[in-house]
Amino acid sequence: MTKAPPRRAKIQDVAEAAGVAIKTVSRVLNNEPNVREETRQRVLAIVKKLNYHPSLSARSLAGRRSFLIGLIYENPSANYIVDVQHGAMARCREDRFQLLMHQVTGRGEEMERDVLGLVDQTHLDGLIVTAPLSESVDLMRALDRRALPFVRVAPNDVPHPTPYVDMDDAGAAREMTEYLIGLGHRRIGFIVGHPDHFASGQRLVGYKAALAAHGIEFRDRYVRQGYFVFESGMEAAKELLIQPDPPTAIFASNDDMAAGVLMAAHELGLTVPERLSVAGFDDTYIAKTVWPRLTTVHQPTYDLAYTATNLLLQMLQTGTAPQSMRLGYRLVCRASTAVVHK
Amino acid sequence: MTKAPPRRAKIQDVAEAAGVAIKTVSRVLNNEPNVREETRQRVLAIVKKLNYHPSLSARSLAGRRSFLIGLIYENPSANYIVDVQHGAMARCREDRFQLLMHQVTGRGEEMERDVLGLVDQTHLDGLIVTAPLSESVDLMRALDRRALPFVRVAPNDVPHPTPYVDMDDAGAAREMTEYLIGLGHRRIGFIVGHPDHFASGQRLVGYKAALAAHGIEFRDRYVRQGYFVFESGMEAAKELLIQPDPPTAIFASNDDMAAGVLMAAHELGLTVPERLSVAGFDDTYIAKTVWPRLTTVHQPTYDLAYTATNLLLQMLQTGTAPQSMRLGYRLVCRASTAVVHK
DNA sequence: CATAGCCGTGACAACGTTGTCAATTTGTCT
DNA sequence: AGACAAATTGACAACGTTGTCACGGCTATG
Numbered sequence: 001m002t003k004a005p006p007r008r009a010k011i012q013d014v015a016e017a018a019g020v021a022i023k024t025v026s027r028v029l030n031n032e033p034n035v036r037e038e039t040r041q042r043v044l045a046i047v048k049k050l051n052y053h054p055s056l057s058a059r060s061l062a063g064r065r066s067f068l069i070g071l072i073y074e075n076p077s078a079n080y081i082v083d084v085q086h087g088a089m090a091r092c093r094e095d096r097f098q099l100l101m102h103q104v105t106g107r108g109e110e111m112e113r114d115v116l117g118l119v120d121q122t123h124l125d126g127l128i129v130t131a132p133l134s135e136s137v138d139l140m141r142a143l144d145r146r147a148l149p150f151v152r153v154a155p156n157d158v159p160h161p162t163p164y165v166d167m168d169d170a171g172a173a174r175e176m177t178e179y180l181i182g183l184g185h186r187r188i189g190f191i192v193g194h195p196d197h198f199a200s201g202q203r204l205v206g207y208k209a210a211l212a213a214h215g216i217e218f219r220d221r222y223v224r225q226g227y228f229v230f231e232s233g234m235e236a237a238k239e240l241l242i243q244p245d246p247p248t249a250i251f252a253s254n255d256d257m258a259a260g261v262l263m264a265a266h267e268l269g270l271t272v273p274e275r276l277s278v279a280g281f282d283d284t285y286i287a288k289t290v291w292p293r294l295t296t297v298h299q300p301t302y303d304l305a306y307t308a309t310n311l312l313l314q315m316l317q318t319g320t321a322p323q324s325m326r327l328g329y330r331l332v333c334r335a336s337t338a339v340v341h342k
Numbered sequence: 343m344t345k346a347p348p349r350r351a352k353i354q355d356v357a358e359a360a361g362v363a364i365k366t367v368s369r370v371l372n373n374e375p376n377v378r379e380e381t382r383q384r385v386l387a388i389v390k391k392l393n394y395h396p397s398l399s400a401r402s403l404a405g406r407r408s409f410l411i412g413l414i415y416e417n418p419s420a421n422y423i424v425d426v427q428h429g430a431m432a433r434c435r436e437d438r439f440q441l442l443m444h445q446v447t448g449r450g451e452e453m454e455r456d457v458l459g460l461v462d463q464t465h466l467d468g469l470i471v472t473a474p475l476s477e478s479v480d481l482m483r484a485l486d487r488r489a490l491p492f493v494r495v496a497p498n499d500v501p502h503p504t505p506y507v508d509m510d511d512a513g514a515a516r517e518m519t520e521y522l523i524g525l526g527h528r529r530i531g532f533i534v535g536h537p538d539h540f541a542s543g544q545r546l547v548g549y550k551a552a553l554a555a556h557g558i559e560f561r562d563r564y565v566r567q568g569y570f571v572f573e574s575g576m577e578a579a580k581e582l583l584i585q586p587d588p589p590t591a592i593f594a595s596n597d598d599m600a601a602g603v604l605m606a607a608h609e610l611g612l613t614v615p616e617r618l619s620v621a622g623f624d625d626t627y628i629a630k631t632v633w634p635r636l637t638t639v640h641q642p643t644y645d646l647a648y649t650a651t652n653l654l655l656q657m658l659q660t661g662t663a664p665q666s667m668r669l670g671y672r673l674v675c676r677a678s679t680a681v682v683h684k
Numbered sequence: 685c686a687t688a689g690c691c692g693t694g695a696c697a698a699c700g701t702t703g704t705c706a707a708t709t710t711g712t713c714t
Numbered sequence: 715a716g717a718c719a720a721a722t723t724g725a726c727a728a729c730g731t732t733g734t735c736a737c738g739g740c741t742a743t744g
Contacts, residue, residue: 008465010700021724026702034722053462057408058700060399061729078627082420086445098442098464103428120395122440123350230631259631266633285420289572289601290632291608352730363694368732376692400730403699688743698733703726710721 009050017046071128072102077256079284087305095313112139126312132196149315153308155199163324165308169199172297172329173206176279180249181214184340189240189247191226191257203253222247226257233257237264248340249277255287258294273338283332292335300327351392359388413470414444419598421626429647437655454481468654474538491657495650497541505666507650511541514639514671515548518621522591523556526682531582531589533568533575533599545595564589568599575599579606590682591619597629600636615680625674634677642669
């Protein structure tokens with residue numbers, strides 16, 4: 001009563017049914033030139049009829065490429081990485097590539113070993129490297145040694161011929177700071193992002209630039225180190241707020257930390273935005289779910305990843321490195337910021 | 343000046359260096375019996391020295407398996423799916439399998455086509471199916487037709503020999519409801535989860551059971567349909583709260599909706615937990631970042647996925663279907679619930 | 685002391701594609 | 715019509731593994 005195991009059609013079956021050589025079928029499937037239109041149609045019809053799908057393994061083996069692209073990340077917030085994943089996935093699907101996610105463990109040499117293990121074992125065609133992994137010169141050198149094409153989806157100051165996609169972190173941070181200044185704030189706290197991320201420094205630069213442009217003195221005591229996670233934002237905010245002459249606004253370098261600031265404010269009994277304005281960065285899901293809703297910088301995370309993947313696929317197809325790209329941001333003003341309280 | 347392209351070592355290279363046949367190297371690498379210990383060591387030494395890694399494609403082609411496992415999901419909250427991903431990934435790594443994530447688009451027939459497209463194109467060895475995809479009888483039949491082993495990581499009432507991993511949704515919901523009753527609440531609102539999810543019904547069952555056990559009449563007007571997303575929780579809560587004799591507690595079927603309830607409460611000027619207690623379900627990241635922090639049911643998402651993947655790998659290796667499993671939950675009482683206000 | 689069986693090993697044929705190159709057909713230009 | 719170029723097609727050898735089967739040496743058995 002068990003049904004016969006449904007043997008998979010192979011290229012040979014298609015070729016026979018269409019009365020052509022397997023090579024011709026291969027040509028049709030890969031959109032190679034020099035196939036008569038009539039033949040092409042006949043083959044395609046059979047392919048459909050037999051529900052034929054080429055074997056990825058055989059293709060990889062013969063064609064010397066795996067159609068696999070890796071996406072490596074370290075320890076980002078879930079909301080952020082999911083956007084990245086979906087952006088990269090969407091672009092991969094268009095070209096029938098598959099995406100292999102890989103969360104990297106460890107740092108420094110251990111991280112490097114982890115990544116190289118992935119690369120060596122899976123024979124990836126290319127790699128998408130997110131921050132802060134994209135800032136490791138050692139990793140980039142190791143990838144070069146493997147002759148593995150990769151793109152970076154992150155701001156960056158490491159010189160390398162490989163393209164990257166980023167946004168103007170400094171500009172965005174400056175604009176947000178100026179927005180707060182425009183609301184009358186003069187004592188503006190700033191929570192720096194994780195020190196491993198180049199973007200963290202850039203956002204700080206933007207914050208300082210805005211203060212300078214408006215003749216506001218920069219003070220160390222209004223700045224605290226954070227680590228891009230909720231708890232670090234909460235603790236930094238408490239430190240900022242319990243000092244005399246505390247800030248009337250706090251700008252956190254990402255939304256998770258900004259949510260931590262809100263939590264600190266609630267615990268200290270400071271109403272937001274009446275007594276304290278709070279701004280975030282990234283515009284992830286969390287920004288819309290906390291109360292009050294966060295004013296933040298919208299970062300085009302999905303597009304960043306989509307574009308990076310696009311560049312990578314171009315590299316693979318043309319063999320040359322395309323131009324890096326910079327995508328736009330925009331301020332999203334919600335309910336966590338208001339005119340300074342007198 | 344360009345360094346020679348670092349040609350990848352192949353099994354032949356290893357065999358020659360070790361003075362054995364390629365088949366022997368293959369045996370060593372696959373832990374097959376009948377290799378003298380001395381030979382094994384010699385081969386392993388060479389493998390390490392040459393940094394040899396077998397080609398996945400060649401292995402797949404010859405061995406008729408791809409070492410690829412698919413993980414399909416529909417549209418879950420980011421925090422949830424990331425936990426699932428990492429659980430499955432962790433288990434895959436142990437056996438050198440690779441995980442292919444796939445977000446399914448569409449419903450019904452379109453969903454089915456999408457999944458089958460993935461399966462056909464990639465020649466997966468197995469599939470991890472999350473809710474609510476795991477409840478589609480059609481999909482399961484289609485997978486059977488492809489003779490593709492799969493596991494379900496979700497509660498389920500579809501009879502099928504394939505194993506699944508779940509938790510006691512009804513029991514957990516009942517316990518949470520009883521906890522609220524224990525705090526003195528009698529008018530307890532309930533927001534049902536997405537109707538496509540079997541778990542939604544189970545959680546409702548638990549809620550009703552708790553009411554019944556404590557002689558509290560069940561009333562339709564305290565129940566609203568939600569869709570597992572923030573906005574739906576917010577809207578449902580508003581409807582529940584603007585009626586006369588409104589609930590003093592609201593139990594939402596997941597954390598995202600519970601966060602929506604908090605937002606609604608804030609907008610209506612109801613302080614939580616003084617005037618309204620709120621409980622969620624899942625214990626995802628969001629539960630710790632909203633204010634006040636959510637009382638919720640901890641669902642072992644990571645372990646659920648890890649265990650499911652484990653079962654799948656067992657199936658692949660032994661060829662027989664292992665027992666399904668049920669994992670434990672626990673109530674996490676935080677700041678969003680309190681004794682009923684008089 | 686032969687004999688059957690197991691252990692360790694290797695030769696060689698798959699696996700299902702793509703790349704190369706040669707053969708055949710078609711089209712274009714005198 | 716004949717010659718040459720271009721388009722179309724096919725035969726066959728890779729690609730780097732695993733599966734199958736055969737072979738020789740060794741050990742336990744009768």
